[in-house]
Amino acid sequence: MNVFIIHAHPEPKSYSSALKDTALNYFENSGNKVIVSDLYKMKFNPVGDKNDFKKLSAEVFFKYQTEQVNASKNDLFSDEIKIEMEKLLWADLVIFNFPMWWFSVPAIMKGWVDRIFAMGFSYGAGKGVYAEGIFKTKKGMLCVTTGGPESAFKENGRNGDIDKILFPINHGILYFVGMQTLPYFIVYGAARLNEVERETKISEYETHLSKIKEMNILY
Ligand SMILES: Cc1cc2nc3c(=O)[nH]c(=O)nc-3n(C[C@H](O)[C@H](O)[C@H](O)COP(=O)(O)OP(=O)(O)OC[C@H]3O[C@@H](n4cnc5c(N)ncnc54)[C@H](O)[C@@H]3O)c2cc1C
Numbered sequence: 001m002n003v004f005i006i007h008a009h010p011e012p013k014s015y016s017s018a019l020k021d022t023a024l025n026y027f028e029n030s031g032n033k034v035i036v037s038d039l040y041k042m043k044f045n046p047v048g049d050k051n052d053f054k055k056l057s058a059e060v061f062f063k064y065q066t067e068q069v070n071a072s073k074n075d076l077f078s079d080e081i082k083i084e085m086e087k088l089l090w091a092d093l094v095i096f097n098f099p100m101w102w103f104s105v106p107a108i109m110k111g112w113v114d115r116i117f118a119m120g121f122s123y124g125a126g127k128g129v130y131a132e133g134i135f136k137t138k139k140g141m142l143c144v145t146t147g148g149p150e151s152a153f154k155e156n157g158r159n160g161d162i163d164k165i166l167f168p169i170n171h172g173i174l175y176f177v178g179m180q181t182l183p184y185f186i187v188y189g190a191a192r193l194n195e196v197e198r199e200t201k202i203s204e205y206e207t208h209l210s211k212i213k214e215m216n217i218l219y
Helices: 015-029 064-074 079-090 107-116 162-175 195-210
Strands: 002-007 033-038 093-099 139-145 185-187
Touching (some): 033 079
Parallel strands (some): 002 093, 139 185
């Protein structure tokens, strides 16, 4: 299996980074191929704009999706974007590994999605969405750390239901482009846990990863 991990944490010694390394080691040691896009390490530019394209179809009025479609048809994406797109095409399993920032992914990861899940490449312009999506043979999974404790992410918790918070990412991004979404792995209150609890969660993540083949698909 080809595994592509997209990782967004500015600190290599962070717990989120340890989870990324856990998945990397787990899959490599079990005979799979792994590629990691460590977005901060790459200094990935998250801003989608005219620089995404080698040439524009319209110089007067810039419409991002129109240019994405044009670039998809005419091989006009910048090299930086093409490299990430190739990784995506190669992958059987795509893991988004990140700390929850403002109920979402860090901006650097959102920008990666804006630029790489381009119209014409991953959806639209003749390509379907959701169950008809272009990436329907791929699996997608989220690995998330949070600041808040698990109790805060229940239906009646102060942050609200975690499934609703992750819906825009899991459904609106991964499933939108067709991926079969796997149950996510969450470490709640990562910074509040003690050393033993954190190590236990790392083992639980390895167990989670070992069950991927038999997991039910969420969407
Ligand atoms: C802009 C912003 C917005 C945010 N918005 C939200 C929000 O909406 N909701 C929310 O709940 N939280 C939010 N947070 C908090 C954030 O989600 C948490 O701080 C983050 O998820 C904690 O994970 P971490 O990897 O950064 O933890 P870290 O602080 O890096 O890790 C915790 C501890 O684990 C230790 N550690 C590292 N590796 C290992 C290992 N292998 N084994 C054991 N221990 C290890 C580290 O040394 C550290 O002491 C926000 C934070 C920011 C900066």
